[in-house]
Amino acid sequence: MKSNEPFADHTDQLARAEEAVSALEAKRNDRWYPAYHIAARGGWINDPNGLCYHDGRYHVFFQHHPYSPEWGSMHWGHVSGTNLVHWNREPIALAPSIEADRSGCWSGSCVTGDDGRLYAFYTGHRQDVDGPGIRCQTQCLAISDDGTHFEKKGVVVRALRGVVNFRDPKVWREGELWCMVVGQQSPERHGQVALYTSRDLVTWTGGDVIYEYPDSNVYMLECPDLFALGGKWVLCFSAMGMQPNGFVARNRNNAGYVVGSWSLGEPFVAETAFRLWDWGHNYYAPQSFEAPDGRRIQLGWMTDFHLTAPQMADGWCGQMTLPRVLTLRDDNVVLTPPAREVEGLFEPLAQYDSLELILNEERALCDDLTCGKVEVTLDLARTSAERVGLKVHQTADDDYLYVAWDAQIGCVVADRRCTRRGNKGYRAAPVASNTLRLALYLDRGSVEVIVNDGETVMSELSFPLEGPRAVSILSESGTARIANLRIASLRQRD
Ligand code: FRU
Secondary structure, three states: OOOOOEOOOHHHHHHHHHHHHHHHHHOOOOOOOOOOOOEOOOEEEEEEEEEEEEOOEEEEEEEEEOOOOOOOOEEEEEEEEOOOOOOEEOOOOEOOOEHHHOOEEEEEEEEEOOOOOEEEEEEEEEEOOOOOOOEEEEEEEEEEOOOOOEEEEEEEEOOOOOOOOEEEEEEEEEOOEEEEEEEEEOOOOOEEEEEEEEOOOOOEEEEEEEEEOOOOOOOEEEEEEEEEEOOEEEEEEEEEOOOOEOOEOOOOEEEEEEEEEOOOOOOOEEOOOOEEOOOOOOOEEEEEEEOOOOOEEEEEEEOOOOOOOHHHHHOEEOEEOOOEEEEEOOOOOEEOOEOHHHHHHEEEEEEEOOEEEOOOOEEEEEOOOOOEEEEEEEOHHHOOOOEEEEEEEEOOOOOOEEEEEEOOOOEEEEEOOOOOOOOOOEEEEEOOOOOEEEEEEEEOOEEEEEEHHHOEEEEEEOOOOOOOOEEEEEEEOOOEEEEEEEEEEEOOOO
16 A cells, blocks of 8 residues: 555545535534534544745634534535634535545644744544454645645654554644654554654654653653743643543543643653543543744633433534633743733623622522623632532523532532533532632633633533523522623624
């Protein structure tokens, strides 16, 4: 087998994929389809890929299966825009067409080369083609002159002997050199990050392991990302095999980071333990890039690992989170509030400067807020309630997501006990500060919870009935003093 040999014409493959997505889009049910988060027109999406600012536009590519709302043979979908919040559809960028990517164009990243062209690095996935159970993953390159249409150049990095799971190249420039981190599973089944370098983006050498996860349960590190932030280095990965520990790592796979030091030629030295990027049920495989103004921006995939996602019945599945801006706090916690551009999406609807809730009071705040934002600042010193919570996306059948400050455990909790569609269960995000500001971003099928301006965040899918989706606030077993509460609705676009 010659890895770079075409088995199909790339342009034909892309045209077929577009047709398939159009057919799904024509029948799409929009009850949970995002009004302001990135999703495909139809079909399945997972990881964000190729995030970059290139030629005056932000680009978000993503793992995309255009033939059904389930995971399958991966393509790269694409949107672009100038302001991080309004996105234009672009044609599908990559489809399987050469032997190396016969079973899928898996995750990867983009950079602008010295020649001004856009270089996309992705994992060529080949599964069961060379015999049952035989898998081969290689890092491949495709180049675009216009930021939209790509020409495949084939394999540029092959795994070292004994490594089978070897994927998700993340490329960036480090002085004179280009660097690439790749996630891999060692022959002993340990999750590792390997590093390659190049002078011209085409010829790559290296393969040294710069990091291995210390817990041997973790058998693979997907979607690695490595960047300098606030004078340190942050190594990110999506860990497979991590065991739940208290409130941490409750999802099937878990995305997080360690903070430490690193320089070329050296291993990464962690100074912190693993910390989750997001404490909700639905967050995985984030990737970051640097905006022209120097901000480090991250997007993640809002996923349902249990694959009971009711979205699938609607002809589509999967969406991105809002873009989040990363900054490092003194205690090595990375703060992740949404980019300021997001605020321009909303317009004020109601405001309360001070609100007292008596014992067990439940107060209606809004009859219908399908898409919008709810911000609450709680005066903890003057609150005796065990929990103070918001019911959001509350529908006629009394289905709602409950997002509450739980004083007993010192956590913000996202509780799905009262949701009728999708999975149940709750997640809890520990809050160390003695202030409590919640900002909830509601879209038709999701709720992102931002605590204390990004100190912790939680991403939750939500599947309310069609019709009005109300918001109310309640104090459980005590009173609550709300210092400030603001509701905003999604601005209509002309
Ligand atoms: C993470 C992941 C990546 C892989 C891609 C395939 O969700 O498994 O490791 O490249 O998805 O779609």
